[in-house]
Amino acid sequence: MSNILQAPALQAFIACAENGWRRGWHERNGGNMSYRMTAAETDACRAYFDESDDWTPLGVHAPNLGGECFVVTGTGRYFQNIKQNPAENIGIAQLNPAGDAYRIVWGLTAGRVPTSEFPTHIMNHSVRVAVTEGKSRVIYHAHPVDVIALTFILPASAREFSRAFWQAMTECVVIFPEGVGFVPWMVCGGAEIALVTAKEMERFAAVIWAQHGIFCAGEDFDATFGMMHAIDKAAQIILKVMASGRPVLQTITDDNLRAIGEAFGLRVNEAFLGDV
Numbered sequence: 001m002s003n004i005l006q007a008p009a010l011q012a013f014i015a016c017a018e019n020g021w022r023r024g025w026h027e028r029n030g031g032n033m034s035y036r037m038t039a040a041e042t043d044a045c046r047a048y049f050d051e052s053d054d055w056t057p058l059g060v061h062a063p064n065l066g067g068e069c070f071v072v073t074g075t076g077r078y079f080q081n082i083k084q085n086p087a088e089n090i091g092i093a094q095l096n097p098a099g100d101a102y103r104i105v106w107g108l109t110a111g112r113v114p115t116s117e118f119p120t121h122i123m124n125h126s127v128r129v130a131v132t133e134g135k136s137r138v139i140y141h142a143h144p145v146d147v148i149a150l151t152f153i154l155p156a157s158a159r160e161f162s163r164a165f166w167q168a169m170t171e172c173v174v175i176f177p178e179g180v181g182f183v184p185w186m187v188c189g190g191a192e193i194a195l196v197t198a199k200e201m202e203r204f205a206a207v208i209w210a211q212h213g214i215f216c217a218g219e220d221f222d223a224t225f226g227m228m229h230a231i232d233k234a235a236q237i238i239l240k241v242m243a244s245g246r247p248v249l250q251t252i253t254d255d256n257l258r259a260i261g262e263a264f265g266l267r268v269n270e271a272f273l274g275d276v
């Protein structure tokens with residue numbers, strides 16, 4: 001490898017960011033993404049690392065991620081510029097052995113500061129690694145218009161959002177049979193929203209942030225981007241049906257959802273089915 005940008009992990013990261021930009025989810029410096037590198041990927045890139053920066057405290061503690069490396073977007077950087085100039089807009093952050101501080105070892109040449117949501121990313125990685133037995137690697141935050149619009153008009157709960165998405169499109173319950181989490185409006189960019197979101201991520205791979213956007217977690221870029229895309233599409237369908245002004249004559253019933261679970265061998269979250 002004559003250039004770190006030839007690393008497949010970096011190429012996949014850049015392609016995913018470009019896809020998000022093309023879908024219109026990343027106005028200005030909106031959104032952020034991180035990828036937990038495998039040990040082999042880290043070893044392959046290590047020749048390009050500069051490990052001379054001081055450690056910066058994270059404000060949160062993720063002992064199960066100590067020493068791991070993350071590809072991450074930079075604070076104030078624009079997704080639209082990542083493909084053209086990766087080294088300026090993304091970087092690799094290494095955690096200290098305790099998992100409570102980081103340093104930039106490659107990239108982010110202007111400022112060497114990761115996204116302001118890096119504490120949220122690290123807490124989400126920490127939880128998802130624990131609940132997926134180490135499989136989860138990507139955390140992706142975006143601002144899809146129709147999902148944000150829905151947070152003004154649907155009741156503010158994980159149950160209501162999960163049911164609305166499941167009923168909008170048959171595929172949704174297959175992609176996220178556990179449902180989606182929900183975080184009411186909060187100040188973003190700090191430890192408080194990181195802890196609230198991570199609590200939701202114990203049960204859900206996708207979490208809605210009211211009047212803000214979504215966080216998705218997954219094992220690879222395709223699965224994570226696909227989850228975001230499916231939720232965004234379901235939100236568009238819900239809004240189109242509402243905007244038609246026509247009464248809903250039929251939908252996907254709870255028994256239909258249970259039948260999909262049986263057919264696909266999935267455990268649909270029973271707490272979100274039936275009356276409360």
Ligand SMILES: [Zn+2]
Pocket residue numbers: 030031141142143212213
């Ligand atoms: Zn955001």
